[in-house]
Amino acid sequence: MFANLPETGQKRIVIVGAGFGGLTLAQKLARYDVQVVLVDKNNYHQFQPLFYQVAMAGLEPSAISFPIRKIFQKQKNIHVRITAVNRIDTQIKQLKTDIGVINYDYLVLAIGADTNYYGMENIEKNGIPMKSISEAIYLRNRVLQNFEDALSEPDEEEKEGMMSVVVVGGGPTGVELSGTLAEMRKMILPKDYPELDFERMKIYLFQSGDRVLPTMSDQAADKGGKYLEELGVDLRLGERVVDFDGRYAITNKGDRIRANNLVWAAGIKSNRIEGLADEAYSRSGRLQVDGISCVQGYTDVFAIGDMAEMVSEEYPRGHPQLAQAAIQQGELLAENLFQLIKGEPTENFEYKDLGSMATIGRNLAVVDLPFWRFQGAFAWYVWMFVHLMAILGAKNKLMVLINWVWSYITYDQSLRLIIKPNWRILNRKSEKKEEIEAEP
Known part of the structure; x- marks a missing residue:
């Protein structure tokens, strides 16, 4: 069965993934005389x-x-199609999806990366990743529900475990999450749960290296660590969490930390798609691509963003897995694809490092720009402005700004909702799917 797509006579470019890279590529290709399937x-x-x-x-x-x-x-x-992609048949240029087969002239893979647990099954089973909206909502539900349960828990050790959080990974995500938790512990949660003693709530941040924010400057890392410690985060540098059973986090030094909540922000791995040769992948698991993002061993399959490893003298292990790299690759690939269609020369990619930044808390942020490094309140305002401008849609920008201003003025948020799925409906859908699959 083929997906229902119009045959226009234009070259068809199929993009898998609507993240930063894939979306940018589609927007740029919209200007050209090609058919794009996202x-x-x-x-x-x-x-x-x-x-x-x-x-x-x-x-x-x-x-x-x-x-x-x-x-x-x-x-x-x-043309947008919402479906799961199962495999690629590069011999006949087809993409196999849940809604049918999609033919392509050029295929671009931009499916990003997922959480890397480094083979630790207990952490994968009991820890909480944060690579999607649904996982972020699950984390919110889990943390808030534990506070609710702590109210009726008579055992003080169990209560402390319900309230405490272990964050693994000292990159921007781990640092920002730990800082926000620390501010909530001080400003917000005691108002919601006056019966709980928040002195017992511990926030741990583990980083296997000797500093947080390892991809940023020494100045930013030093300030980031100092800000976290001032907020009361228990910063564990040079330590790793090697196991977690849902109640205790075990470190490489043999420490047992009582906490029901472990957030895993320690690593990512490239997503894979069936149908590409094993030789196309590097040792790191990313797709090896040349200067125009073409996958090694193919002439019509491309990869951009987190899953692409484009080696250069400056970046021998590939470009950083950041939004800016994906966006820049998407912009250039749009031009190069049209050049390929016309049979004209292409241009090799050169990454322009626009800087990096992280926020730790109210009036506390660190910013590394190519020409300037600064920290503190001004860095916090710069961080907010940059992220606000990057969000899609005027309405979304306004919603985010209103929430930030309200939180800044009131030291509070109004979104602490525990929204759980209706398991009866989910089970009904699962049963219906099994009935359909069982039909001859």
């Missing part, structure tokens, strides 16, 4: 840098999500 399992684009604010009840999920179809309402050559 495939994603979700019907919305997610603004990943602010997942932690959804997890900590600072923003609504809808504020950092934007419908894909709304972006391309006026683009007649863009």
Whole structure:
């Protein structure tokens, strides 16, 4: 069965993934005389840098999500299909999906990366990742429900475990999450739960290296660590969590830390798709691509963003797995694909490092720009402005700004909701799916 797509006579470019890279590529290709098919399992684009604010009840999920179809309402050559991709048949240029087969002339893979647990099964089973909106909501539900349960728990050790949180990974996500939790412990949660003693709530941040924010400057790392300690975060540098059974986190030094909540932000691994040769992948698990993002061993399959490893003299292990790298690759690939269609020369990619930043708490942030490094309150305002401008949609920008201003003025948020799935409906859907699959 083939997916229902119009045959226009234009070259068809199929993009898998509507993250930063895939979405940018589709927007740029909309200007050219080509047919673009954008495939994603979700019907919305997610603004990943602010997942932690959804997890900590600072923003609504809808504020950092934007419908894909709304972006391309006026683009007649863009066709969106919401489905899961199962495999590629590179011999006959076909993409096998849940809605049928999609033919392509050029295929671009931009399916990003997922959480890397480094083979630790207990942590994968009991820890909480944060690579999607749904995982951020789950974390919010889990933390808030534990506070509710702690109110009726008579055992003080159990109560402390319900309230405490272990965060693993000292990159921007781990640092921002830990800082936000520390501020909530001080400003917000005692008002919601006056019966609980929040002196007993412990927040641990584990980083296997000798400093937090390892990809940023020494100045930013030093300030970031200092800010976290001032907020009361128990910073464990040079230590790793090697096991977690849902109640105790075990470190490589043999320490047992009582906590029901472990957030895993320690690593990522490239997503894989069936149908590509094993030789196309590097030792790190990313797809090896050349200077125009073409996958090794193919002439019509490309990869951008987190899953692409483009080696250069400056980046011998590939470009950083950041939004800016994906966006820049998407922009250039749009031009190169059109050049390939016309049979004209292409241009090799050169990454322009625009800087990096992280926020630790109110008036506490660190910013590394190519020409300037600074920290503190001004860095915090810069961080807010940059992220606000990067969010899609004027309404979403306004919603985020209102939430931030309200939180700043009142030291409070109003989004601490425990929203659980209706298991009866989910089970009914699962039963219905099994009935359909069982039909001859």
